[in-house]
Amino acid sequence: MSLTKPFNTRPLYQQVADEFVSRIVSRTWAPGQLIENEAEIARSLGISLGTVRKAFDILTENKLLERHQGRGTVVVDFESEKMRSRFSNISDKEGQRVSGEITHGTVEIVLPSADVAARLQVSEQTPVLAFERRRAHSGRLFMVEDVFLRVAPTAGPLSAAECERLARARWSRQDIATYKIEKVGCALSTGADRDAFGLAADTALLTLERVVYSYQSRALELRFARCHLGDDLHYSAD
Known part of the structure; x- marks a missing residue:
């Protein structure tokens, strides 16, 4: 060595x-x-x-x-359930961190808005991966996320299959995430929220804005999440 x-x-x-x-x-x-x-x-x-x-x-x-x-x-095995849920502040009734069963919407390469670029520490001309991510627990959807992922430069355009692979791998093939900064808020449900979660009008939702950082404080992933935790899940700050 x-x-x-x-x-x-x-x-x-x-x-x-x-x-x-x-x-x-x-x-x-x-x-x-x-x-x-x-x-x-x-x-x-x-x-x-x-x-x-x-x-x-x-x-x-x-x-x-x-x-x-x-x-x-x-x-450390970063693919283990313990490591996959280490950035989650959502727990079940037994106090176990919950990352949920994950599904993705369409994954694409986009140019970031000024706000997204600033949070990911890139220029507005630097392509990022963008997709919707949904998390369910015990068969019930509890979180919908808009995700922006920093990706390594490539020699050419990425195929749909490669974009999907990067979304699932997240940063694990490019860097190592070690900490997050998260902002917590609340908002009334929109029509899209009510359709997604099966809610009545004017239901309050938990909102989360999170940036995950590397060991060297490099922004790796930004997500804006809307959550309906129900009676079986709760949010607690670290």
Whole structure:
């Protein structure tokens, strides 16, 4: 094992952490993989054990690695139910986070509005992926989202199948999401809401505006959600 990028002026432990993140993104360290212990990595890189431990601490705090007593350090499986729901503040009656059963509407590449571009930290000339995402729990729709996803530049136009694949993979094939910023509000239901959720007129809905960020504070996904939680789900702030 060796570092693949030259060091810069950032603290050494931070540079090492950045390198480890790039290995997770590229799947050099695959989900669920047991990686070398800290002493072995320190020797292979020619750096101190303390530096490696600080880097591991950063990745553990960001929930990219898990340390298991007697087993070692394992790369988090981002496809697990626990990780898929880690950004959700919606829980069931047992207090379990709910991500829901997900379906997508039409997925397309669009030029973002000024507001969307600013939130995703891109220019208005940078194409983004746009689609509707619906979430259901126990067979009942509880959330409708308008989603805008930052995507890596491509050499040519994307096919419908590739757009759909990117929507389902979200950022997992391009970057690693580690935190979110969410704004909570409320609004009266529209005609479209009433049709979607099967509601009476003038029903109040929970609204959520969320940006998900990478380990390096890069905006990855923006969503505007309208929610009808019913009696079996509730929202609670972290």
